[in-house]
Each structure stands twice: as C-alpha cells, then as structure tokens.
Amino acid sequence: MTEHLVLREDIGTVARLTLNAPASLNALSDAMLAALKARLTELAGDPAVRVVLLAGAGRAFCAGHDLKEMQAGRAAPDKGAAYFADLFARCAEVMQMIPALPQPVIAEVHGIATAAGCQLVASCDMAVAAEGTRFGVNGVNIGLFCSTPMVALTRNVPRKQAFEMLTTGAFIGAEEAQRIGLVNRVAAPADLPESALALARTVAGKLGAAVRIGKRAFYDQIALPLEDAYDLAGAVMVENMLWRDTEEGISAFLDKRAPDWA
Structure with missing residues (x-):
C-alpha cells in the first residue's frame, strides 16, 4: 500500500493532497506516481469534493523524478530503455489526469519545484507559491533535457521564457513565476496554506x-x-x-x- 505517500485531508468540499516523502523532497518515484494516480482516481469519482489542493510535505513541493531509481534502472540488459519508456509514460498519464479531473486542482508550492516537479505545478489548473520558492526545468544541468516537463511548461508560459529555462537550467523565483504565468498568486511562507485554501474555497463556493x-x-x-x-x-x-x-x-x-x- 502506498496511501501514506500521498495524504488526503478533506476540509469541507476541498480535498488537500500532500506528497509525503520529505526525505526525498517528494520525488516522483515509482511508488509516489502510483500513489498520486490512486488518489486522483479516487477524487475523480467523489462528487462531494469541489476543489483539490496539491501540496508537499517537508522542505519542498517536489524535486522531480527519483534519480537514484532511474540510475538503478540502467542495470537491465537494455540499459534501462524499457523502464525509462514506462516511467515517462506513467508520469505523463498522471500529469494528464490533473486537467482531466472534474474538480479544479490548485498547486500549493513551497521550497522548490524542479524538473517533473515543475511539470506537476504546470499541470495543475492554478498555483499559489510561497515567497522564496524556486522553479526550474534544470535537467539540462546534468545532461538530460526536460522534454516531458517541457510539454506542460510550454502550455503555461511564453515560449521564449520556457526555452530559456529549458536550455539554461536556471531557476526562477515565485514572483517571476507569477509574472510569466506559471503561478497565480504569491504568499508569505507562513500564509501559504491559508492563501491556497482561500482560493480553493472561493472556487468551491460556485455552482x-x-x-x-x-x-x-x-x-x-x-x-x-x-x-x-x-x-x-x-x-x-x-x-x-x-x-x-x-x-x-x-x-x-x-x-x-x-x-x-x-
């Protein structure tokens, strides 16, 4: 069972999901992807929930794929080709479940959201970020172009800003993320949960x-x-x-x- 990896708390008609692997900065491991898929499937069939919040436990929202797991996949005779293809397909499936979910999904972001973690933010319908949060599609810094995160990113921000982020691996702050359209609102760190919840409650109050x-x-x-x-x-x-x-x-x-x- 992987339920402990994505915690669910219902606050009235708002469901708050929390990625709960703080030791790995909530990396999207195989188990984490499976847990998130299960939670999203659960919510898709829950008419009592009107809005979903997606947050991360510990110091960060999400640091992207689990690089240690990915490196271990290279031990296969095909050097990991089948595993990598399956991993990216499973990740793409989860990312596409978010816009397909009946309820609006709001990312509640703090710390860092990098690579597939930034993709996760971009896949959500809206996002609220804490001051000091850093966003990046920085795979190019280790020789891996963030091609799948690119899909969600380029559907959120202007292409030149997206291309610069993808090719330089540079991070941007919460205010810049808001300016280019990746984030809707920026809040003081202490106010982040309440700010995200306030937005969720506003939407939940509509028909x-x-x-x-x-x-x-x-x-x-x-x-x-x-x-x-x-x-x-x-x-x-x-x-x-x-x-x-x-x-x-x-x-x-x-x-x-x-x-x-x-």
Whole structure:
C-alpha cells in the first residue's frame, strides 16, 4: 500500500493532497506516481469534493523524478530503455489526469519545484507559491533535457521564457513565476496554506456543476481552431443555460438575493 505517500485531508468540499516523502523532497518515484494516480482516481469519482489542493510535505513541493531509481534502472540488459519508456509514460498519464479531473486542482508550492516537479505545478489548473520558492526545468544541468516537463511548461508560459529555462537550467523565483504565468498568486511562507485554501474555497463556493462543465470546456477548446472553439463553447453555454440551477442563479441575481441551488 502506498496511501501514506500521498495524504488526503478533506476540509469541507476541498480535498488537500500532500506528497509525503520529505526525505526525498517528494520525488516522483515509482511508488509516489502510483500513489498520486490512486488518489486522483479516487477524487475523480467523489462528487462531494469541489476543489483539490496539491501540496508537499517537508522542505519542498517536489524535486522531480527519483534519480537514484532511474540510475538503478540502467542495470537491465537494455540499459534501462524499457523502464525509462514506462516511467515517462506513467508520469505523463498522471500529469494528464490533473486537467482531466472534474474538480479544479490548485498547486500549493513551497521550497522548490524542479524538473517533473515543475511539470506537476504546470499541470495543475492554478498555483499559489510561497515567497522564496524556486522553479526550474534544470535537467539540462546534468545532461538530460526536460522534454516531458517541457510539454506542460510550454502550455503555461511564453515560449521564449520556457526555452530559456529549458536550455539554461536556471531557476526562477515565485514572483517571476507569477509574472510569466506559471503561478497565480504569491504568499508569505507562513500564509501559504491559508492563501491556497482561500482560493480553493472561493472556487468551491460556485455552482459545482458549472465549474466542472467549464473546466472540461476550457481544455477542450484550447486545442481547437478559433471557429471550432466557439462552436464547442457555444454548445456548452446552451447546455449550461438549460439547467434549473443556472436559471435560479440568474433569477437570484436579478432579484438581488442569494440563489437557492439544489
């Protein structure tokens, strides 16, 4: 069992997941990936949860892949080729589960978020970072270009900033991460949990079904040509408008009262 590697705490309609391998800076080991996949699968089927927070225990959010495990994989006759292919496929599966999750996912980041750890932040729908947090896709410093983290990173930040990070291995701070769009908010370290939770509670306070349909449409339309994106979004708006709770929400707004959502 790997449940201890990703802890879950429910705070009302917000579920807080904590990567819990502080000795390895919450590296994405085989066991950690399996535990995170299990937790995300669990949450996907939990209608009581409206927002997910993702944090890390100890000194850091996540330091990326477990390099010791990766080096051990080289002992195979194929020098690790099959293991590496499987590892990166499993990691990609977990990263893609986050935008596919019905609930918005907010990264609560402190310490460092490097390589696949930075990929994890970029895969989340939003992120709140503590002052002093460092972000990097620094694999190039050890001769391994961060090609899979690049996929998520380039879908968050402008390409020239992403390319500079990928090719120099340089770290950026929380304020710079916010400026280029990797992070939504920056908080004092002592205020990080409450700041992330406040954002989560704001989102959780909206009509859950509307947020779920909106999140799905957000990611579906972003990959489409402009005309097709409008066609998809228009169909989603029609579906949303026909809901009883949406009719009630609009009526409540016009009547200047709180909505009576079922």
